[in-house]
Amino acid sequence: MSSYPPDVEDFDVFDVSERPWDESLPDARIHFDLGRAEFAGSQLARAAAEQMGAIARVLDEARRHPEIYVALDDEPTKRQLGIAMDAAIADIAMRLSMAEGTVVAQAHQADLLRQRAPQVWGAFREGEISAANARCVAATLDSLPENAATDTALDAKAIEWAVLPPARFKGRMHTLRERLHPISLTERHQEAAKGRRMWRENDRDGMAWLGVQVTAPDAEMAWQRADSMARHLAEQPGETRTLDQLRADVVADILTGRLDPATAPHATVGVLIPMMTLLSLSEEPATLDGYGPIDADTARKLTKHAPSFHRILTHPVSSTILDVDRTSYRPPADLKRWLALRDGTCRFFGCGRSARYCDVDHTKGWAQGGPTSATNLAHLSERHHTVKTESLWKVEQGPGGILTWTSPTGAIRTTDPPPF
Ligand SMILES: [Zn+2]
Structure with missing residues (x-):
């Protein structure tokens, strides 16, 4: 008998009609299908990486062996090399029902990841980072001059943030790009x-x-x-x-x-x-607020000159100075402004709703002794505030405003505020 919950590695050889555990239990059925959905998601990423890598390799071969695509009697001219590449691109596009521009873009993305973000490329091939996030890394690399130190830093951060949903991941990459750019x-x-x-x-x-x-x-x-x-x-x-x-x-x-x-x-x-x-x-x-880094x-x-922009200074060493004591249920205005900037959006995993339209929630309830301080407050959209308070989701807040969410079926994710 297989163990429960099932090991996802077994799924491709696993016959659904012979479920080894008691499928009359609803939570067994839910875990089974959650596992299948997760496994399929990882397979999608693997397949995307496989396709991108294969396209890039075919174009590499075409570059080295243009004689496969054009008739050559002698050393190829530059024009003949170009025609060979175009012929190869057209061949791939036709076989894959893909636009020629997409073929070129995919090969370029694979090359960028292979050469400049080897960790991301490896994770992508293992299905541990989604195709959307891997493409975002490639696009970010493409917009930065090649540099071993910044490439390595970007590669490591992308791995750290790999599980973020695409919009969140893109925001992080944007901020990181601004920091790493040599100009x-x-x-x-x-x-x-x-x-x-x-x-x-x-x-x-x-x-x-x-x-x-x-x-x-x-x-x-x-x-x-x-x-x-x-x-x-x-x-x-x-x-x-x-x-x-x-x-x-x-x-x-x-x-x-x-x-x-x-x-x-x-x-x-x-x-x-x-x-x-x-x-x-x-x-x-x-x-x-609402955008990210500005010069x-x-x-x-x-x-200095625009009263509509509310200035919040950050301390050169620590940003804990704005914490206040447990004095009132309602956070004071300064703390609220600081929290809105710290959080940016609803702090539920992947939610992009602007903090402006969110509630400030006491992570540990006020009635349960939770203080009104930055270490116990976080923005939640109405939807996720309700999910947090009225369903079996659980959340804890750690140092630095990091929230650890636990879903009713046991999935755990942490969300940290965007980097300043
Ligand atoms: Zn939300």
Whole structure:
């Protein structure tokens, strides 16, 4: 008899009709299917890695042996080599029903991972990191100049964060990229800001897109104002439009002159700025609430001249200074602002709901003696707050705001606040 719960390694040879344990037990059935789903997820990643690696190897061979794809009498010319590669790409694309651009991208991603992130490549081939996260690592590497030290650091961090869902993983990679990039964020930002623009694109059914690329603080502030106006309208009696519709209408109404922007409520956006950066003694990036790292110069300007940006200083050595004693159930405003920046979003595993629209939850209940302090408070969306308090999910908070979640079927994951 096999043991229970089953070893997932057995699953590919395992006949479902001969389940070795008592399938009349609902929790046995749940564990069986959870295991199958997890195993299938890992197989998907393995298969994606296998396909990417194989495509890259075929293209390597085509580069070395162009005679397989073009008739050659002599040493191939550069043109003939190019044609051989195109012929090989077309061959792979046809066999796999894939766009030629995808074939090229997959081979490139496999090469980047193999050469510059060997740990991630190994984990990907073992099905321990999802294809989405592995591709994100490849894209991040592609945007960083090759450098053994930064590549190794990125490889190690990606492994540490491998189980994060794609949106979370991407956010971490973004912050890490800003830190590892050899050119300072200030310099890169000045260059990138020159490209700001507005564009429009026609869509079907009488619709069109309007886009602007602006600095991250401007985008954040514009979004917050439109969002708070939309939320205000949503509360009016008889309003039937969704929040998405309302935000779009608010922006269109302001830009077309139907709505006076002066009536918009003022939103504030938090900027977490290291003390040394504020004093111009360091160029360490600041953190813009809802976005991530912004360059030191921009952060200094915002916190000096823009009252809508709420400045929060971080202590050069520790950030524990804002902890307060168990004095009241309601966290004081400073602590709340600091917590919103620390958490960024709901702290349930993988939830991306902005802290702005979350409840501040006492991890250990106030009634059970849990203090109102940063070490016992965390943002939870309404949905996950209810799951935490009214289902069999359990959570504990450790030092540094790390939450350890245990699901009713025994899965355990930790979530830590985003890196500052
Ligand atoms: Zn949530």
